[in-house]
Amino acid sequence: MVDRLAPLRRTPGIVRLHGHRAARGVLPENTLLAFRNTFDIGVQVVELDILSTSDGIPVITHNPRLLSASTRDAEGNWLSGEGPRIHDLTYEELSRYDVGGLRAGTTYAARYPDQAFLNGQQIPKFEDLARMLAEPAYRDIWLNIEIKSHPEHPENTPPIPDYVAAVLSILRRHGLEDRAILQSFDWRVLEEIARKAPDIPRSYLSYLPRPNPTMEVNVFEASPWIGSAPWARFGGSLPRIVSHQGGMFWCPYHEDLDPEEVALARDLGLIVNTWTVNSPEDILRAIDAGVDGIITDYPGRAQRLLLARGLSWREDIRPVRATG
């Protein structure tokens, strides 16, 4: 039997790289320009975020509202305060904003000091990226598509059945069912995908409880994020729960990585990717933890660290050892 997920699995000598929001460390996140330039450096998988406009168009952007740190209006002025909700704007309204750069002086900008700054970058339709993947040079590219959804904020997105149907419709129209992973922190979305498109592989994102979480924890007993997943039956073992749910991928936060759990997940047949791994130390630790794939804002840096370890990220790039 052909393993069509082989390009996403770790093999001896190869750890996969997923460019996070294309390559947020160096290019404006989730823009078509960034996707193209990231494909061009030989990154085979890109991670991206989906939300929906008020007229039901899946678009590629991360935050439920336009972010003042990264959004200029049609006159070139920075948004102030809380921007409008993506799901309250038509695509035509949304397309007037420019997300080509980060605003100096903001905390968000300070986190990505090498990210290029340009004008004229719209939030793309998901379909625009799907269309780009038909280009001959990009026939081996995979998409790791995160569907943004929040159990306590249904106003941010369409009803889940409609939302999932819209994304699947684009994948099918462009023949991308064989090059797509669908992932979410909201596992209810993944249940809907399992019903509608059981053959498209699903990835279960997780962020464990901790003393000072920097975002919302999604995995714990009776969490609204995990839908009908039977937490207690598996004693909270995420690899076992994801496997039971029919997931092909488990995607834990990199600080939550435990090599024994990664090994268990792989024994269960899962592919383990981890997010979002940027510092050299963290990238090396993720490699050592045994993951299949690393989601990073700095794919060039991750390529180079793999090579320095005698590893690679794709079959046609040879591991290059430091000696000899």
Place this chain on the structure above:
Amino acid sequence: MVDRLAPLRRTPGIVRLHGHRAARGVLPENTLLAFRNTFDIGVQVVELDILSTSDGIPVITHNPRLLSASTRDAEGNWLSGEGPRIHDLTYEELSRYDVGGLRAGTTYAARYPDQAFLNGQQIPKFEDLARMLAEPAYRDIWLNIEIKSHPEHPENTPPIPDYVAAVLSILRRHGLEDRAILQSFDWRVLEEIARKAPDIPRSYLSYLPRPNPTMEVNVFEASPWIGSAPWARFGGSLPRIVSHQGGMFWCPYHEDLDPEEVALARDLGLIVNTWTVNSPEDILRAIDAGVDGIITDYPGRAQRLLLARGLSWREDIRPVRATG
């Protein structure tokens, strides 16, 4: 009178950026892929290096010999030891080598840890880049073309008249005389350009004597690098010498910058660019020294530092202040 060099001059609020070898910090240097991706982020000027093959074809590469730290042969093996001389290879022979990445474990690779690694990048013909500049999106791009030449190693290059003629011929064929700067550490090359094409602006590169130079010093009395430039007449004042030579640009090493000399150069009508400025501290120091343009391996980083200072690098990007 129209100042056709206006896009290269500092104006209140604007310091120009030149991508060094395109953007060596993040992409393989002097490759077509790197030039395209650097133009795409809104960098209006790229610096590049010219050498010549044995069959007289100007190519874009920096070192007189293929560098073992950055060159693989047709079988994908790294060159060992000293590679062949560019000027001893035909273009057909040269085009079999791959310069898409840096070799792990080398000193050179360690200097650019975020540079992407890919296969299949040839040393380009200069004419390939000239052709790219005809694309509508790249009509405002300028080239800062460094012609590599060494007074004590004539075997590295064609005779200067032939060499200069070959480069000029490509500029003229592609109508790029109005978007090109020609620069060299070997000012004899610039004298030849002054004779053959006096209207194409020339840039005089300089690296001053110092206790432990990391490359060859080119400016001192009776230096073979400065040709007929009258050193003693101007007491070694580089701005005055460059101005006397009819240069439009002076391009000192960034550690040699002296704000008073920069001011003098600008009073004399020169444009001052400085190379190669990469750390945030050095970039800010170069801005403060009053230069017109900064040549950097990290153009994204330099864009962001300018914005954080309330400055910009081009008229259609607004300075963005940290407050408000």
